[in-house]
Structures are given as structure tokens and as C-alpha cells.
Amino acid sequence: MAQLLSIMDQIDRLFDELVHRRWGTRAGITPAQVKTVEDGWEIEIPVPGLKAEEIDVHVSGRELWVRGVARRQAEQRSTTGSWARLSRNVSLTRSFLLPYAVDPKDVDARLENGVLRIHIRGRGAR
Template identity: 30%
Template sequence: MRHLTPWSERRLSTGDFFSEMERMFEDFTRNSDFPVSSGFNPVTDVEEEEGHYLMTIDLPGMKKDDIKIDVKNNVLTISGERKRETNVTEGKKGQRFERSYGSFTRSFTLPSTVNADDIEARYEDGVLSLFLPKTPETQARKIEIESKAGGFFDKLLHSKKDEVDVKTDTSRSH
């Protein structure tokens, strides 16, 4: 099993001492029987749309019941555990484990624009999707440009015109 190592297209320059030491350490840990684990830390994408945010989290190999989602004090927390299946077979000559397993917790501070009471979640094909709607007050609204009389500006302009007329009339009478 030691002779089966992942192929890497990238080879570091032998002229750079620190890069070469890093490469040697990676080769040593990759080809050793020592367990090297970085833990399970699922990757997350967040997209902002006009009326909502969409968060997607890769959780391959997990069951829906192993995932927990909480919102408290405007902090969204996703946690769970990905367990390693153990298949013990007599006569195995070696094993290699590259997939990450274990517990994870990801926490995100929600912007004040998110309506936490209406968050929805869906889990399908190893991907957790969270729909985070924005509050109606923070959503953009279209403002029509008025070109006719009647609205605030017409009232404002008429009141200023009346003030000017009153000042003009009082200055003429003196």
C-alpha cells in the first residue's frame, strides 16, 4: 500500500530550501503509516440575491439526521458528525484513509438584514442548502419618478412659492 500514493502534478523547485523541506514532509506523511488527519471541515458557499442569501454546504456521506442547524442571537450554527464506516476484512495488507471524518461545527454571524424566523433548509445528494430571506425593509424597492403635479414635491414647491409670494406682497406694501 505504501507504493500507491496520489499523483501530484506539482513539483517544487529544489533550489528553494523551505519548499523542498515542505515537499519532503508531505511525501513522508503521505507514504507513512502514521495517521494524518486534518479533521472534517465542510466547505461553504454563500450567494447574495436581491431578496435572500443562499448558503450551500458540502456534506457528502452524511445522513440528514446527523446534521443539526441552530440560530441563536443572530448566529447560525451548523454542526454534525461524519462517521467512518469500518469494514474489517481478513488478510488486508494495508489501508489508506484520505477522507476526513469526525465532528464539525460551522458558525456564521447573520447580517441584520436576514429574517432568521423564516430560514429554510434542504438536504439532497450530500449538499445542505439554506435559504436565508432578507427582511422586507432591507429589500430594494423601485421608486417611480413623478412628472406630474400632486406628491410631496408639488406640495413642497407650492408652499415655497406661497412664501415667496407672501414676501413679495409684503415688500410691495411697505
Template identity: 25%
Template sequence: MAAPHGPTLHLQVYRRRGTVEGRGPYLHRHEVHSLFDELIHRPWAAVRWRPPVDVRESDDAFLLELDLPGVKAEDTEIRAQEKTLTIEGQRALRPCDETTSHVCERPDGRFVRTFEFAETIEDREIQSRWQDGVLTVTVPKSKHE
């Protein structure tokens, strides 16, 4: 059985007259589909939180930066399969019910972020680094573009 995951962020690059445009006319449709996928198909108990991400693009790569304070590198997995990149892991915090807690806003547990690219990505070419609670993942663009 496949692991449950959250919605997929579609990263499509459209070329027109030699320029690269990061947003195509159908991007909003993908966002709506992702929202419905999350609301209808996502098993709510399996994925506890969704870390925020910034996705940037350079001439030769996509750069993904995820805020993961309190997450250990060994508790995180990055996988690429064809056009899909999946980043998943676990953050374990002390449960709020062990003490008298007044506010418990920090999410914990399992997370999954999935990104779909327009081109096939190579797992062995992906680089990652941790700094100050931020995971930076560099996904090189296909050399066939």
C-alpha cells in the same frame, strides 16, 4: 459550557445609494480576525473538519450551500440566535486504522460552521434541503431593510 466552534464568517451587506454591496471596506479585517480566532482559540481536537461552503445572495435571501457528502440529515443541526447562524454535525467514516490503508484523505468527525449576518435572523423562517450530498440553507432577509 458553550460548544467549541470554528471561525465565524461575517456576512455584512452595505447599502450605498440604493444598491447592495456584498463586500464592505472592513470585510478583510473580519477575515483576519477569524483566522486568528481559529489559530488561537479553537480547540483543535473538538472540530475535526470544515466543509466548504458557497454563500450567495438574492434580492430576498441568502443561500448557503455546504458540501456534506456522507453526512446524514439527522446528524446535522442548524441553529439561529440573533444575528448568528450555526450549522454543525458529524460525519462517521470507517476508521483508516481498521485495515491496511494506503491513503486516508477524507476527513471525518465533528464539524461546525458559523455565519454572522448584519441583521437578526428568524430561526423559524430558515429553510433547508439535502440533495446529492449538498445541504442548501435559505436564510430570508429581514423585511425591515
């Protein structure tokens, strides 16, 4: 199974190279690192600006979805009496096609220092 994931990663990289060379970098796509670990896989996604309660990790069959949404607002008042309202929206949506269906109980996620780490326990890993 690890070989299949490696081949799928290579195909993704080749496709990305083709697209990037021809049309430029994919703007707005959050990078992710997928690696095989002793008992399954681990996915690492940088999610700066998001809190754990603002992130949803969902598994359905062979699909793993990661969604995060946050809206931040702040007001700034100057010494001259003027003020400004600043807002910042943070949004993330990523999906991954897994090599086989995964039970949601076999998926754990934790947020550490702005990086979401998703651990998927699975058959056939290593």
C-alpha cells in the same frame, strides 16, 4: 444590506489571503458559498458523508450555526480469517454572523447530493 454583505465578504477574502500567504491554507475548514437571492440569502456548504438527520442548523440572534457529526464503522474479513474494524468520523462545524437577528422560522435547510443549502429569508435583501 446587500452592499454590507458584499463588503463583509471582501474583508473576509482579504483577511484569508493575508493569512494564507503568510501561514498557508486553513486545513479542515469546510468552504461555503454565500449569495444574495431575491428574498434573502442562500448558503451552500458541501457536507459529503453526512445524512440530513446528522446535521443541525441553529439560529440564535445574528448567529447561524451548522453542526454535523457522523461515525461510520465497518468490519472487513479476509479469506485467511483475519479481520479489521474500520471507523470513519465525519465532523463539521461552521458559524456565520448575519447582518441582523433572524427568526428561526425564516431559515430553511435542505440536503441535496452532498450539499447543504440554507435559505434565509430576510429584510433588506436586494
